[in-house]
Amino acid sequence: MAPSMSLVHSANTLNILDFVVNKGHGVKGLSELGLKTLPPQYIQPPQERFDHTSNEEENKDSIPVIDMSNWDDPNVAKAVCDAACKWGFFQIVNHGVPIHVLEDVKDATHKFYALSAEEKNKYSKERSVSNHVRFGTSFTPEAEEALEWKDYLSLFFVSDDEAASLWPPVCRNQALEYMKSSEFMVKKLLEILMKGLNVKEIDESKEAILMGSKRINLNYYPTCPTPELTIGVGRHSDVSTLTVLLQDDIGGLYVRNTETSKWVHVPPVSGSLVINVGDALQIMSNGKYKSVEHRVIANGTNNRISVPIFVNPKPSDVIGPLPEVVGNGEKVLYKHVLYSDYVKHFFRKAHDGKATVEFAMI
Numbered sequence: 181m182a183p184s185m186s187l188v189h190s191a192n193t194l195n196i197l198d199f200v201v202n203k204g205h206g207v208k209g210l211s212e213l214g215l216k217t218l219p220p221q222y223i224q225p226p227q228e229r230f231d232h233t234s235n236e237e238e239n240k241d242s243i244p245v246i247d248m249s250n251w252d253d254p255n256v257a258k259a260v261c262d263a264a265c266k267w268g269f270f271q272i273v274n275h276g277v278p279i280h281v282l283e284d285v286k287d288a289t290h291k292f293y294a295l296s297a298e299e300k301n302k303y304s305k306e307r308s309v310s311n312h313v314r315f316g317t318s319f320t321p322e323a324e325e326a327l328e329w330k331d332y333l334s335l336f337f338v339s340d341d342e343a344a345s346l347w348p349p350v351c352r353n354q355a356l357e358y359m360k361s362s363e364f365m366v367k368k369l370l371e372i373l374m375k376g377l378n379v380k381e382i383d384e385s386k387e388a389i390l391m392g393s394k395r396i397n398l399n400y401y402p403t404c405p406t407p408e409l410t411i412g413v414g415r416h417s418d419v420s421t422l423t424v425l426l427q428d429d430i431g432g433l434y435v436r437n438t439e440t441s442k443w444v445h446v447p448p449v450s451g452s453l454v455i456n457v458g459d460a461l462q463i464m465s466n467g468k469y470k471s472v473e474h475r476v477i478a479n480g481t482n483n484r485i486s487v488p489i490f491v492n493p494k495p496s497d498v499i500g501p502l503p504e505v506v507g508n509g510e511k512v513l514y515k516h517v518l519y520s521d522y523v524k525h526f527f528r529k530a531h532d533g534k535a536t537v538e539f540a541m542i
């Protein structure tokens with residue numbers, strides 16, 4: 181249920197962190213209070229805000245949209261590998277994941293966020309019965325100087341049985357279906373990307389290190405009173421191997437062009453999935469495939485949702501440049517790191533662009 185109107189009048193005196201983080205209202209609850217101004221905790225430093233006055237929005241560059249109708253077409257393989265090298269991002273259409281599965285998980289995301297704060301808060305870091313299920317807001321509120329205008333539900337997949345007992349009933353089947361229906365496509369993409377690195381086949385141990393664990397996040401970006409002062413998600417690169425991102429039709433995801441450093445919009449394309457290379461694959465490919473900075477702007481008129489699947493190594497895996505990639509004597513750019521150490525390092529600090537990957541640099 182929406183907070184009472186009396187809270188609107190006491191918004192100035194409201195303990196924002198208590199309301200948003202501890203009571204589980206999230207920024208969605210804050211947005212529904214009808215605030216006219218942004219609480220100061222959300223005001224980002226000028227360099228992190230989206231510069232609406234620059235020509236960024238007129239920048240006509242765009243990430244490739246690749247038609248996957250024929251997985252065996254060498255032109256498709258080339259387009260995928262080129263995009264992973266140049267952009268670290270691309271969109272795919274005709275990818276084989278049924279459209280109704282995508283629509284169902286978007287509906288389920290809205291249903292989860294329509295639950296009461298009390299109900300959602302059962303999955304918060306403090307109350308959740310497992311750290312495999314976590315409802316939260318912003319990124320790492322304890323470590324951030326300015327908060328981000330986003331709520332999330334993060335679901336780490338271990339088994340169907342665990343998901344059945346731990347994941348919120350209102351969205352668990354739809355999230356599982358989306359994850360499972362994407363598996364074939366993820367494996368085919370990884371096969372293509374590995375061939376591009378001279379890795380001929382994905383055997384069991386390669387499969388484990390590339391896609392041994394999966395996490396699905398349901399992100400909610402509510403309407404924001406002054407979007408130009410804050411950010412939905414700050415500049416970061418993902419720590420995954422690959423991320424599969426489903427976005428709705430609102431837009432607002434921007435990717436850094438690695439050549440010009442300009443921000444490029446990723447326009448919603450009906451039925452598509454956005455794919456991006458994460459830090460783990462950048463490390464394994466010794467920097468050939470790029471894990472690129474991206475961010476999401478806040479929106480003054482619409483609520484937005486997105487549903488990323490983070491395809492990761494297993495937390496207990498040690499990752500480093502693959503022997504097939506550096507066997508020819510090329511300079512090794514990254515050391516070997518325990519993947520769970522890498523992820524913990526990521527979550528320990530605020531979003532900071534590409535700084536996370538320095539943790540693994542030689």
Ligand SMILES: COc1cc(/C=C/C(=O)SCCNC(=O)CCNC(=O)[C@H](O)C(C)(C)COP(=O)(O)OP(=O)(O)OC[C@H]2O[C@@H](n3cnc4c(N)ncnc43)[C@H](O)[C@@H]2OP(=O)(O)O)ccc1O
Nearest residue numbers: 311318319332334395413419420490492495520523524527
């Ligand atoms: C939230 O906004 C985000 C999120 C993201 C997320 C991207 C990804 O998740 S990419 C894939 C990450 N990899 C994995 O999930 C591998 C599996 N992970 C694990 O097994 C564990 O999480 C672990 C990495 C081994 C850590 O486990 P453990 O040692 O038991 O410690 P925890 O208490 O679980 O976490 C340590 C520390 O990190 C914070 N944290 C962990 N997971 C999440 C999460 N999903 N979302 C937010 N925060 C998380 C946790 O709060 C802990 O902090 P403390 O302060 O309590 O120490 C991308 C972009 C976004 O904007």
Ligand SMILES: O=C(O)CCC(=O)C(=O)O
Nearest residue numbers: 399413427433476486488
């Ligand atoms: O919402 C989006 O479009 C992107 C979200 C994102 O970058 C993330 O969750 O890592």
Ligand SMILES: [Fe+2]
Nearest residue numbers: 416417418474
């Ligand atoms: Fe991301």
